[in-house]
Amino acid sequence: MTYAKTAAFTDEQQQLARVAKALSHPARVAIIQLLASKQTCISGDIAAELPLSRTTVFQHLQELKALDLIRGEIEGVTVCYCLNTPLLQQVYQQFTAFFIEATSTTACGPADACAC
Amino acid sequence: MTYAKTAAFTDEQQQLARVAKALSHPARVAIIQLLASKQTCISGDIAAELPLSRTTVFQHLQELKALDLIRGEIEGVTVCYCLNTPLLQQVYQQFTAFFIEATSTTACGPADACAC
DNA sequence: TCCTTATGTCGCAAACATACGTCACATTAT
DNA sequence: ATAATGTGACGTATGTTTGCGACATAAGGA
Numbered sequence: 001m002t003y004a005k006t007a008a009f010t011d012e013q014q015q016l017a018r019v020a021k022a023l024s025h026p027a028r029v030a031i032i033q034l035l036a037s038k039q040t041c042i043s044g045d046i047a048a049e050l051p052l053s054r055t056t057v058f059q060h061l062q063e064l065k066a067l068d069l070i071r072g073e074i075e076g077v078t079v080c081y082c083l084n085t086p087l088l089q090q091v092y093q094q095f096t097a098f099f100i101e102a103t104s105t106t107a108c109g110p111a112d113a114c115a116c
Numbered sequence: 117m118t119y120a121k122t123a124a125f126t127d128e129q130q131q132l133a134r135v136a137k138a139l140s141h142p143a144r145v146a147i148i149q150l151l152a153s154k155q156t157c158i159s160g161d162i163a164a165e166l167p168l169s170r171t172t173v174f175q176h177l178q179e180l181k182a183l184d185l186i187r188g189e190i191e192g193v194t195v196c197y198c199l200n201t202p203l204l205q206q207v208y209q210q211f212t213a214f215f216i217e218a219t220s221t222t223a224c225g226p227a228d229a230c231a232c
Numbered sequence: 233t234c235c236t237t238a239t240g241t242c243g244c245a246a247a248c249a250t251a252c253g254t255c256a257c258a259t260t261a262t
Numbered sequence: 263a264t265a266a267t268g269t270g271a272c273g274t275a276t277g278t279t280t281g282c283g284a285c286a287t288a289a290g291g292a
Contacts (some may be wrong), residue, residue: 017145020138026129036220089215
């Protein structure tokens with residue numbers, strides 16, 4: 001997002017793109033799913049469950065944390081990560097609005113000729 | 117997506133990540149919105165409406181086309197791009213499923229302490 | 233107490249991917 | 263012929279992915 005021409009787009013577009021970028025790697029998708037499925041807010045267990053090194057997982061976590069999609073609480077030796085559910089719901093609505101806008105087109109027939 | 121460890125994740129995770137990647141640039145978000153708003157399936161007009169060069173826009177279009185999110189029909193000199201609405205609806209459902217899964221967590225309280 | 237082990241994190245770096253644009257070219261309309 | 267359009271080849275700048283090595287901290291023995 002820190003690209004040259006980024007400023008030329010609207011905040012909504014940039015915001016959506018930012019979150020999409022966070023989800024643009026299967027590891028991060030997997031991390032979110034893991035955090036959603038586990039009742040415990042695991043920390044190093046995430047690295048253990050993924051086929052990636054501790055360092056790599058840590059960086060993916062950092063990226064998600066930078067967007068505030070997840071939170072991390074220090075609990076003694078370990079860190080307890082968990083989803084920021086309210087933010088996720090908000091993001092969900094943004095995506096929904098986008099997709100509804102995108103799929104409500106009637107200009108071009110479904111999947112066939114582009115008979116503009 | 118063509119990264120080393122990509123194969124280790126599920127198809128769903130990879131598919132979601134792939135689409136998210138397509139939406140991870142504001143220019144591509146803008147292009148989809150443009151195609152959705154215009155009744156005509158514009159071609160070079162897209163480049164004219166964005167603060168990017170023709171070539172750059174072309175590459176973004178290629179990326180979207182590679183995922184089949186948009187279609188391009190040659191009409192004489194110009195190419196007529198339009199959204200692949202059915203696919204978008206399908207993608208929409210995938211995202212919905214993901215977000216519902218992600219936001220249904222009750223493990224960690226909303227936005228406060230991670231009291232696992 | 234000291235040693236070991238586990239954990240989260242930082243620094244660094246190689247491999248790879250993306251963004252962006254200038255040039256070039258073919259096609260078609262005027 | 264001229265102009266406009268889509269697209270291809272190529273290059274530079276920038277960003278991402280991935281993990282190895284290193285470090286500090288804290289817990290658990292011996």
